[in-house]
Amino acid sequence: xxxxxxxxxxxxxxxxxxxxxxxxxxxxxxxxxxxxxxxxxxxxxxxxxxxxxxxxxxxxxxxxxxxxxxxxxxxxxxxxxxxxxxxxxxxxxxxxxxxxxxxxxxxxxxxxxxxxxxxxxxxxxxxxxxxxxxxxxxxxxxxxxxx
Amino acid sequence: xxxxxxxxxxxxxxxxxxxxxxxxxxxxxxxxxxxxxxxxxxxxxxxxxxxxxxxxxxxxxxxxxxxxxxxxxxxxxxxxxxxxxxxxxxxxxxxxxxxxxxxxxxxxxxxxxxxxxxxxxxxxxxxxxxx
Numbered sequence: 483x484x485x486x487x488x489x490x491x492x493x494x495x496x497x498x499x500x501x502x503x504x505x506x507x508x509x510x511x512x513x514x515x516x517x518x519x520x521x522x523x524x525x526x527x528x529x530x531x532x533x534x535x536x537x538x539x540x541x542x543x544x545x546x547x548x549x550x551x552x553x554x555x556x557x558x559x560x561x562x563x564x565x566x567x568x569x570x571x572x573x574x575x576x577x578x579x580x581x582x583x584x585x586x587x588x589x590x591x592x593x594x595x596x597x598x599x600x601x602x603x604x605x606x607x608x609x610x611x612x613x614x615x616x617x618x619x620x621x622x623x624x625x626x627x628x629x
Numbered sequence: 630x631x632x633x634x635x636x637x638x639x640x641x642x643x644x645x646x647x648x649x650x651x652x653x654x655x656x657x658x659x660x661x662x663x664x665x666x667x668x669x670x671x672x673x674x675x676x677x678x679x680x681x682x683x684x685x686x687x688x689x690x691x692x693x694x695x696x697x698x699x700x701x702x703x704x705x706x707x708x709x710x711x712x713x714x715x716x717x718x719x720x721x722x723x724x725x726x727x728x729x730x731x732x733x734x735x736x737x738x739x740x741x742x743x744x745x746x747x748x749x750x751x752x753x754x755x756x757x758x759x760x
Contacts, residue, residue, distance in 0.1 A: 524742040524744075537691060541691055574684055574688075576684075577685075584635065593709060594707065597702065598703070604690060
């Protein structure tokens with residue numbers, strides 16, 4: 483049924499509009515409230531269930547810090563998010579433009595090996611930040627600013 | 630089927646793409662070289678030939694904090710791998726799988742978010758009650 487709905491002419495534009503609205507609403511919420519203290523932001527399910535940090539733990543707090551203009555604090559929360567965010571923004575914009583005008587932004591065709599390497603890097607980052615060594619714990623959320 | 634030039638969705642028996650006019654009959658147009666190619670026809674111009682959903686896969690992994698994003702990234706890699714080999718059908722299949730895992734991850738993330746907000750509201754309401 484959803485598929486049929488999505489195949490209706492122009493449905494993708496509505497999806498893009500809804501996505502853009504959600505993004506703006508999310509950004510305003512993140513700018514107003516710090517996920518570190520606000521309490522109503524969703525906990526990371528992985529951290530909640532297992533007690534381990536996942537590769538994305540701290541990404542909301544990092545984005546809050548970015549919206550506040552604190553690059554250093556954002557980096558301390560989740561360096562991976564800070565690195566990936568510009569690329570993700572570009573990719574999202576490209577997808578949105580593609581749906582709206584039928585043509586995305588110029589894009590590099592990533593060889594499969596690169597994507598697998600990126601996947602491995604994300605997984606390794608997730609593992610490393612849980613290792614009980616000081617150097618690795620710097621990768622955990624807030625790790626670098628911790629005394 | 631999806632146009633190999635602009636990525637538009639066409640009827641399976643379409644002769645030419647409704648969007649860009651590319652000949653969609655088998656054997657038409659540039660054949661995809663077998664190896665060493667990183668730029669299948671159309672990807673440079675449109676950015677999307679067969680979507681690999683990599684952006685959403687990474688978003689799902691890093692922002693939804695969910696392991697369901699990992700298979701999405703693996704399938705995204707498969708899409709580009711098969712495209713480079715000229716295996717359009719295989720790429721389309723991997724693309725569908727990548728999309729499915731993105732949606733699974735997004736759905737789980739949404740469920741956790743809604744649950745968390747509800748729990749917070751319930752906590753706030755019960756917290757107001759005098760003991």
